[in-house]
Amino acid sequence: CMPPDRLHYAELNEKFSTMKSFPVGTAVSYICRPGYIQIPGKTVFRTCGEDLQWSPTEQFCTEKKCSHPGELEHGFVNVTALTFGSKATFSCEEGFRLLGTDEISCVVKNKAVGWDRDLPFCERIPCEPPPSIANGHYTKADHYVYQTSVTYTCDAVSKGVDPFSLIGPASIYCTYDANSNGVWSGPPPQCRVVKCDNPKVENGRKKTGFGPSYSYGDSVMFECDPGYFMIGPEVITCEENNTWSPPEPTCEKTTADVCGAPKITHGVVIPVKSVYEGGESVRIKCNTYCTFPDGAEEMTVTCQGQNAWSSLQNCTCRPESSSFTPDINHGRVTDGQKPSYSVGDFITIECYAGYTLHGEARIQYIGKNQWIPGVPTCKLSAYIVAIICVIVAVVVFLAAFWVYKKFFTQNGKRDSTPCTAEYKMCKA
Template sequence: MGPTLALLILSHLALYTTVTSKKVCGRPLITDGIDDATLKRVYEVGEEVTLTCEQGYLPSTATPRRLTCTATGEWTPYDLSCSPKMCPIPKPLQPFAQGRTEAPFKSVLNYSCDDGYVMLGSNKSSCLHDGSWSNPPPLCKAVNCPLPRPPTGGRIVHDKSVNGATTMYGQGWTYECNPPKAPSYERGSCMADGSATEPPVCRDVSCSIPAAIPNGVITFAVMRPHGYKEKVRYACNEHYILDGEAEIQCQNTGNWSSMPVCRAPCTVGIKRGRIFYNAKKLWIGDLKPNRVLHGEHVAFYCLNREDRCGYPVASTCNDGTLPIPECFVEPGKVEYQLRPKTLPSEMAMCAASPPAAPTSSARPA
């Protein structure tokens, strides 16, 4: 029995070696979008596989691609690629899509509403295989608030007319008290959580005697404490310019609103040269009086040495200070009196001005 058993074992080993030495093909390597639902793990030589695109993808070729398992254990090449179908981005969202007008299959849009708005519809939409969206864009509807309560001894003035028993988020109103009382705060609104501002308290308010301002006067006012919403008017001395509101008002806090400032005029700080002011080209000696009002512009003439031409550089009077451009060179007495045509102001003007140069308020005499 010994030799018979040995022969049987050798026969089995020979059979195993013959079977396992035969080449097979593994699962084909495929790109995204190709349908792999029917693919097997192992294929025999000569077996074929037909590749198609998954639902929601478009093939690069009109006909399906067929692969064959070769004797070398490799698949024949294929040129099929699958690109996702596209869904048009809804027009209301395109300003946020960074220039894109389409989104690929399986994309997801997540929607949200700003504070003070509630969503009507789904907060999510997916691009489907047929190029449509699973849900339409939702609507964002403003939160409603109950009508506000007026303060005791006062009333409410709405910014917009109100119909019904509610107002919409963002709408506002002003609280008023019966004179001479003032509300502890003046403004209210419909808030994001759907509640209206609580009414203020009406109380007595007084502002101190209005203060004087430098280079200005108080007009038509009695120097006494003033009640809520009483007003005082200011004016500036001659040649000074009022900066701010001429009229101030006693506020509900017991303080005056911002007081104006009287801005000083400027002197053009050169002795010789020509300027452009008030649409006129003037020798400095002809500017009488030598005075420029706050906010007015004066142009000084500078020399472009390379092109031998002149160009204007503007400066602005700011509360008594008129900076002189660094490029401006004040001529000497002889040059100014005997050779005025050599000054930049009298030369041909440059076709283009050089880049702006810094200005300086201090110049040598």
């Protein structure tokens, strides 16, 4: 016979490896290659037959197995198999990043098999300390990591000195970019002195917002003198560039056949014009979460002259809210739970026994069914997972043992019984 075909899982014993031809009747033996182990009961011999062909054989070596790589805290392990040559891949939960390799392989190590690299670990994504601002400061923390929030406040000033105004969102929080690098949710606010001039409207007067001086965020409401109607907004606000926005309105003398734009709270006028002719109609639409007293969201009014509109009503609004409490699998809300939530509400969450909280326990509602930081999750603790694995292994072992006893040991006894009975009957 010519040398036998090469096997991917085994190689010829050394004394046969250099032979070029084999006499009929020669039996050769194999040894398993590194990473493989012999299957009990399978022959490792092949014989050269009279037809000059090697006797067939079943596969007698199988892949060795690596132990399970283990659990990854705040992450996920994907293992398709544990046999020689298989791989395990790793990934992290939201807000965590992988330090180390994302893939390991089961390889030959010291005449056995094992994983070629150490397990990585998942760290909560860190942020650099938040930026400092002039004339202000922020709340300090020991560490700045994913979902950490800081709040800025302007410095106090001496009596008689113009105060600083906080311009921009007071709070920012640590999040991450596409490369899992920690970044802050936005730029920090600014602390600046903002002063707006005392606004005046000819043929009109202030209705609210009286004061000797005006700083950032201050508002003034105007109304026109009798016999005049307003063109422009009745409320203006002091903005960060020391100007009023929108600009101050004007008061025009009322004539018989015209109307100024209808004044409507929490709604918009369609179409928008400064002056409307008598008999002209406009549509009024309420803002989101707002309706007219009868529940309608829109209505039509008509200019009746002398700056009077027919059936003009204001929109009333309900607070923007969330209609449900966040769904916490394996956890519950311990503080702050309500039938609905308004912007700024806080709730506190805890997990049931045996589960670990992933995320912040205290979160705040920011509108549109969104919470900051995000709603946390509850996952099985590592020691609970280990206990479950042990229980499953014991159950599988007991089931296998029961099958062996029932279908191998007992069947063997039944096979011998008829022969014994027949022998006794013949003897009798």
